[in-house]
Amino acid sequence: xxxxxxxxxxLKKDALLELRQKELVFIGIGMTVILxxxxxxxxxSAYINNATMTSIFPGMSWLLFLFCYTLLVxxxxxHDLEWRALDGLILAGITPLAIYFSKLIGNxxxxxILYSAIFMFMMIFSSAPGITINLDFILLVxxxxxxxxxxxxxxxxxxxxxxxxxxxxxxxxLPLLFLIxxxxxxxxxxxxxxxSLSWNSPLIALLICMTVMYVLAGLNLIDxxxxx
Amino acid sequence: MLSAARxxxxxLVTTAALIPVALYMCFVYAPPEIVMGAVQRIFYFHVxxxxxxxxxxxxxxxxxxxxxxxxNRVYDALAVASVEVAFxxxxxxLGSGMIWGKAAWGVWFNAEPRLVTFLLLWxxxxxxxxxRKFGAEIERSSYSAVLGVIICITVPLMIFSIKLLPAFQQxxxxxxxxxxxxxxxxxxxxxxxIAMLALQGLLITLRYRIVxxxxxxxx
Numbered sequence: 001x002x003x004x005x006x007x008x009x010x011l012k013k014d015a016l017l018e019l020r021q022k023e024l025v026f027i028g029i030g031m032t033v034i035l036x037x038x039x040x041x042x043x044x045s046a047y048i049n050n051a052t053m054t055s056i057f058p059g060m061s062w063l064l065f066l067f068c069y070t071l072l073v074x075x076x077x078x079h080d081l082e083w084r085a086l087d088g089l090i091l092a093g094i095t096p097l098a099i100y101f102s103k104l105i106g107n108x109x110x111x112x113i114l115y116s117a118i119f120m121f122m123m124i125f126s127s128a129p130g131i132t133i134n135l136d137f138i139l140l141v142x143x144x145x146x147x148x149x150x151x152x153x154x155x156x157x158x159x160x161x162x163x164x165x166x167x168x169x170x171x172x173x174l175p176l177l178f179l180i181x182x183x184x185x186x187x188x189x190x191x192x193x194x195x196s197l198s199w200n201s202p203l204i205a206l207l208i209c210m211t212v213m214y215v216l217a218g219l220n221l222i223d224x225x226x227x228x
Numbered sequence: 229m230l231s232a233a234r235x236x237x238x239x240l241v242t243t244a245a246l247i248p249v250a251l252y253m254c255f256v257y258a259p260p261e262i263v264m265g266a267v268q269r270i271f272y273f274h275v276x277x278x279x280x281x282x283x284x285x286x287x288x289x290x291x292x293x294x295x296x297x298x299x300n301r302v303y304d305a306l307a308v309a310s311v312e313v314a315f316x317x318x319x320x321x322l323g324s325g326m327i328w329g330k331a332a333w334g335v336w337f338n339a340e341p342r343l344v345t346f347l348l349l350w351x352x353x354x355x356x357x358x359x360r361k362f363g364a365e366i367e368r369s370s371y372s373a374v375l376g377v378i379i380c381i382t383v384p385l386m387i388f389s390i391k392l393l394p395a396f397q398q399x400x401x402x403x404x405x406x407x408x409x410x411x412x413x414x415x416x417x418x419x420x421x422i423a424m425l426a427l428q429g430l431l432i433t434l435r436y437r438i439v440x441x442x443x444x445x446x447x
Contacts, residue, residue: 151378154374154378155375155378158359158363158371158374158375159359159363159364159371160364161363161364161366161367162359162362162363162364163362163364164362167362168358168359168362168363171354171355171358171359172352172355172356172358172359172375172379173355174351175348175351175352175355176352176355176378176379176382178348178351179348179382179385179386179389179390182390182393183389183393186393202392203389203392203393206385206389206392209385210382210385213381213385214378217377217378217381221296221374221377221378224296224370224373224374225367225370225371225374
């Protein structure tokens with residue numbers, strides 16, 4: 001109960017900070033529009049017909065999500081390091097577990113909003129026909145974003161003090177997410193275009209297994225990155 | 229308990245004895261392959277480097293867990309040594325695979341499960357080395373150990389799962405698994421694997437001793 005209260009407190013703190021400064025909102029929307037427009041328009045040519053555009057749409061949407069998301073979550077601990085606020089939180093009795101969960105939930109919400117925005121803008125700029133959202137796709141997006149959030153919550157803590165964090169973080173975060181991206185792309189093709197996603201598929205089992213694994217890894221390893 | 233210096237000396241003598249034998253086995257003893265001819269001999273270096281790199285990953289996992297649990301700097305030195313040798317071995321696997329691929333498939337790189345797996349492993353190791361070099365000075369060994377654990381738990385899933393993805397067609401020859409290797413070739417491969425493992429052990433021990441002397445594991 002105490003941990004849940006701490007998680008909610010930290011979420012409220014991060015939300016208030018973001019609403020006050022609006023850094024993530026501006027950068028997120030800006031990058032989403034820029035990259036979606038570039039992707040949608042760059043692939044519009046006489047040699048790429050609508051059917052091809054539709055078939056590459058899911059993979060491209062996840063690729064753009066990966067880039068934008070990596071940019072946004074690099075700043076996870078930025079405000080916590082100002083005035084040694086993170087040390088203050090730990091000394092005040094906030095557990096590393098609560099900090100990890102608050103970052104995970106925050107990153108999850110950022111990811112969901114980001115992917116929704118990317119999907120919407122890409123639909124506008126690429127005009128790919130035959131894309132239909134269904135409940136299976138929404139559930140798939142939630143699982144993938146949860147995996148990315150779990151991984152980013154622990155990986156961002158590794159670069160919190162690094163001078164080159166914006167360059168360093170993508171170097172190991174992107175390869176770690178590569179497999180999840182491939183699976184997401186494959187399953188998105190099945191559900192968005194072919195409408196034939198089977199929840200008995202080994203890829204779904206693998207995706208869920210990786211998500212659970214990264215959440216558990218984060219829970220067990222966060223102690224080693226936040227202890228001062 | 230043997231000291232690092234003694235282990236190094238034993239491995240030096242063993243490797244010095246095994247490498248000429250392994251080279252003789254793969255270039256002279258093993259018969260030429262019917263289809264690919266002399267190009268096929270790269271297989272002995274490619275496969276043995278791949279197996280040795282998996283052993284390095286296992287060592288890395290063991291060292292990272294040891295460091296996080298015991299806080300003993302010995303494990304940190306072992307982790308650094310394992311990663312650098314794993315990086316070298318993975319580079320050998322990729323390079324030799326690409327040379328072999330060019331001869332076999334006509335392209336340097338194909339979207340094939342094992343090649344993609346090793347490319348990802350190489351990228352992950354590069355990320356670890358980048359964190360090691362450019363990460364914060366404080367708590368560097370702990371942060372690296374955490375990343376090492378995450379990398380090592382991702383590796384088996386990566387190896388297993390890429391084969392499930394239909395986009396990646398299995399083009400890699402599976403002669404060993406399907407028992408299609410000539411007995412002489414199998415013997416040569418075994419010698420190469422043992423020699424490569426000995427070389428790996430030698431390099432890890434050497435690098436471990438250098439890291440300890442440099443004292444770079446101290447935060």
